[in-house]
Amino acid sequence: MPEARPFSTDDAQLEPIAAKVLAGERLNFDDGLALYGSPDVLAVGWLANYVREKMHGDVAYFNVNRHINPTNVCVAACRLCAFGRKKGAEGSYTMALEQAWETAASGYSEAVTEFHIVGGLHPDLPLEYFLDLISGLKERFPQVHIKAFTMVEIAFLARRAKLTVPETLRKLKDAGVDSMPGGGAEIFADRVRHIICDHKIDGDEWLETARMVHEAGLKSNATMLYGHIENDEDRVDHLLKLRALQDETHGFQTFIPLAFHPDHTALAHLPKTTGLMDIKQIAVSRLLLDNFPHIKAYWQMMTAKIAQIALRFGADDIDGTVIEEKIYHDAGATTPQGMRRQELMRLITAAGRVPVERDTLYRNVMRSEDSFTVAV
Numbered sequence: 161m162p163e164a165r166p167f168s169t170d171d172a173q174l175e176p177i178a179a180k181v182l183a184g185e186r187l188n189f190d191d192g193l194a195l196y197g198s199p200d201v202l203a204v205g206w207l208a209n210y211v212r213e214k215m216h217g218d219v220a221y222f223n224v225n226r227h228i229n230p231t232n233v234c235v236a237a238c239r240l241c242a243f244g245r246k247k248g249a250e251g252s253y254t255m256a257l258e259q260a261w262e263t264a265a266s267g268y269s270e271a272v273t274e275f276h277i278v279g280g281l282h283p284d285l286p287l288e289y290f291l292d293l294i295s296g297l298k299e300r301f302p303q304v305h306i307k308a309f310t311m312v313e314i315a316f317l318a319r320r321a322k323l324t325v326p327e328t329l330r331k332l333k334d335a336g337v338d339s340m341p342g343g344g345a346e347i348f349a350d351r352v353r354h355i356i357c358d359h360k361i362d363g364d365e366w367l368e369t370a371r372m373v374h375e376a377g378l379k380s381n382a383t384m385l386y387g388h389i390e391n392d393e394d395r396v397d398h399l400l401k402l403r404a405l406q407d408e409t410h411g412f413q414t415f416i417p418l419a420f421h422p423d424h425t426a427l428a429h430l431p432k433t434t435g436l437m438d439i440k441q442i443a444v445s446r447l448l449l450d451n452f453p454h455i456k457a458y459w460q461m462m463t464a465k466i467a468q469i470a471l472r473f474g475a476d477d478i479d480g481t482v483i484e485e486k487i488y489h490d491a492g493a494t495t496p497q498g499m500r501r502q503e504l505m506r507l508i509t510a511a512g513r514v515p516v517e518r519d520t521l522y523r524n525v526m527r528s529e530d531s532f533t534v535a536v
């Protein structure tokens with residue numbers, strides 16, 4: 161239910177934007193800049209919360225998931241990343257298939273409903289390794305949804321296998337991939353991308369790959385990495401490009417703004433994002449991405465405390481139990497490794513929201529002891 165409290169602000173620039181939001185009208189590029197530039201974070205948050213409650217009422221979603229990163233070996237050497245290693249470098253690893261399947265089974269006690277699988281761009285691992293990895297997981301955990309490989313990994317795997325992206329997607333889908341995570345989008349603007357992740361596919365290619373994923377009948381998420389060298393124009397541009405693609409494909413489920421963690425990266429001199437920046441990012445995303453069903457406050461990235469507050473500033477999802485996160489912890493995240501269902505539910509309830517356990521496709525999950533069923 162939308163809030164009963166009336167909207168008020170001392171930022172005159174927000175008045176016409178509020179009128180649009182209350183009338184259900186789409187915001188434009190300049191509106192996005194005005195939202196980012198506004199000193200009245202509470203008013204921006206009020207508007208985002210209005211939209212969020214209109215879409216989802218008091219519900220806040222979470223899931224029970226496990227991350228698997230089969231390799232950190234990566235040819236890309238992105239300045240933003242503390243996870244990737246060159247082949248043979250100290251700290252580099254690549255899981256044997258048995259090891260990856262064993263990893264999947266560890267920490268399984270809460271009946272995981274999703275495996276989130278991403279990794280480096282390995283120069284030698286063939287597509288068959290990934291197909292075997294996925295089909296082996298499906299064989300062992302047939303009820304678990306497999307959300308695997310970013311647009312960057314898919315484009316890389318296709319190129320290495322000398323296949324088209326649709327051909328590669330067909331093989332991954334046949335092996336058991338059910339949907340795709342949102343990583344690798346970073347910031348689409350070339351100027352920024354050249355500095356933070358020069359060796360990755362460019363923004364247009366990321367969007368084109370996402371289009372092909374959706375055309376293949378797979379849902380995906382989308383992300384934006386903020387809090388490094390980008391400016392407000394770059395962020396608005398990024399969000400509006402995602403919105404334009406979503407108008408065409410309707411294949412995105414969830415948008416996840418990702419706060420840059422500088423530790424142990426080549427950009428370690430940059431300051432960390434602040435709590436207010438994180439909160440505002442959630443709110444602006446909710447307001448600009450009017451065609452995205454869900455906005456996720458990823459607690460591992462923004463801390464559980466900020467993610468909880470974000471549930472009143474536009475977010476309707478807090479991600480999951482996240483057993484074994486590596487990418488953020490290599491870059492200095494101090495959040496705990498994994499959180500139990502009960503604790504996630506306590507955080508959500510204390511934010512005045514109603515916790516709903518979802519599967520990756522946002523169907524309700526019903527539990528008994530260590531098993532689950534999904535509402536269809």
Ligand code: V47
Pocket residue numbers: 240241242243310340341342343344345346381382383384385416418419420421422425458479487488491
């Ligand atoms: O693509 C890498 C980012 C992403 C750093 O789809 C960094 O449900 C901050 O995409 N500081 C991977 N960010 C994580 C990701 C994700 C996470 C949770 C849920 C979902 C989903 C997707 O992490 C990368 C990159 O954008 N990243 N290094 C860093 N130092």
